[in-house]
Amino acid sequence: MKHGICRNCRQQAVFKKKADADYAIPIKTLSVSAVYHFICANCGYIENYILDAGKLRQIEQHWEYVPPQDAPRRTDEDDEDG
Numbered sequence: 001m002k003h004g005i006c007r008n009c010r011q012q013a014v015f016k017k018k019a020d021a022d023y024a025i026p027i028k029t030l031s032v033s034a035v036y037h038f039i040c041a042n043c044g045y046i047e048n049y050i051l052d053a054g055k056l057r058q059i060e061q062h063w064e065y066v067p068p069q070d071a072p073r074r075t076d077e078d079d080e081d082g
């Protein structure tokens with residue numbers, strides 16, 4: 001999405017806007033990061049991003065890391081007995 005191509009429909013119809021302050025993410029004391037909405041004007045798909053690299057480094061330092069785990073793969077073709 002950040003590169004201008006919709007992840008969902010592959011169209012070049014992506015627009016971005018800084019979200020309202022209500023969406024700002026508190027990272028740690030006295031540090032808040034803006035959030036940007038990326039929306040495809042073709043299919044309506046939405047993604048949200050923090051674009052400030054410094055804020056992302058703060059999250060790495062202060063938030064709990066989520067290690068990768070093996071999870072059952074699901075696709076749209078999966079049925080309920082998988």
Ligand SMILES: [Zn+2]
Pocket residue numbers: 006007008009010011040041042043044045
């Ligand atoms: Zn789309």
